[in-house]
Amino acid sequence: MVKIALDAGHGGTDSGAVGNGLQEKNLTLNIVKKIGGLLAEYEGVSIIYTRTDDRFVELSERAAIANRADADFFLSVHINAGSGTGFESYVYNGNVSPSTIAYQNTIHSEIMKAIAGVQDRGKKRANYAVLRETKMPALLTENLFIDNANDAAKLKSEQFLLQVAHGHVEGIAKAFGLKRKATQQKQEEPKMPAPEKTAYDKAVDAAFEFLKQHGVVTQDRREEPVTRAQVFLMLHRLAQNMLQK
Structure with a gap:
């Protein structure tokens, strides 16, 4: 015991x-x-x-x-x-x-x-x-x-x-x-409920969806580090989209 x-x-x-x-x-x-x-x-x-x-x-x-x-x-x-x-x-x-x-x-x-x-x-x-x-x-x-x-x-x-x-x-x-x-x-092992999303997480979700719709990003890799080269490419794509409008 x-x-x-x-x-x-x-x-x-x-x-x-x-x-x-x-x-x-x-x-x-x-x-x-x-x-x-x-x-x-x-x-x-x-x-x-x-x-x-x-x-x-x-x-x-x-x-x-x-x-x-x-x-x-x-x-x-x-x-x-x-x-x-x-x-x-x-x-x-x-x-x-x-x-x-x-x-x-x-x-x-x-x-x-x-x-x-x-x-x-x-x-x-x-x-x-x-x-x-x-x-x-x-x-x-x-x-x-x-x-x-x-x-x-x-x-x-x-x-x-x-x-x-x-x-x-x-x-x-x-x-x-x-x-x-x-x-x-x-019994089936109890499943832990997913943590509630904070306002910050929701803002990141919205940002990802916006960038995805405009062809700037394709995958949600918010937890991964990013290089300056990747930042340059994303900004370039965003600028191209804006200039085309």
Whole structure:
């Protein structure tokens, strides 16, 4: 039996970060409940929550809950603030076990796969109480910035929050070698919904269609690097089209 302690950051009188009509405490609880629901589809998993509703829990008590349960892994979910953008994860900046680093590497990687297109701010270390006081490998994730308008737009989407939860669960399952329950294995593997397109992505789509219609480009290779020679050719084609009109 693998015991996973799930910690929804903040709660009650502690709202955590706020911005764009959102409160961190509500988002973290939403994500953690989704993680717990998805983990329940795996064999041999016991889930411990530090909170399941909107209540305040001291940092030391969060760690104590996991320690008393003799959990195998502690996961604390947070939303960032500070006008940045993207995702980052943390482990304790003191002495940690090799398994802690391995779990961070695996889970961080799976989350980034699930939220493709979001900036990867990296795997970091910090002296956070829930990482310092837990006796088992522990990870804290910061899932986008609540005070960034583009990040907040994603955080307002239940579909995106499910993708965040899915990434966490895929990482945990991979790190601990979890297997889906028999009834789950017989069903078709759930398909992750495609990430919602941002205003920037939609603008790029429109630009591509315009250039394609005017014979400037033929293939959508927006993620590939471009040389100056290619830029010259595209500008030349566009100029020719304009001069012909």
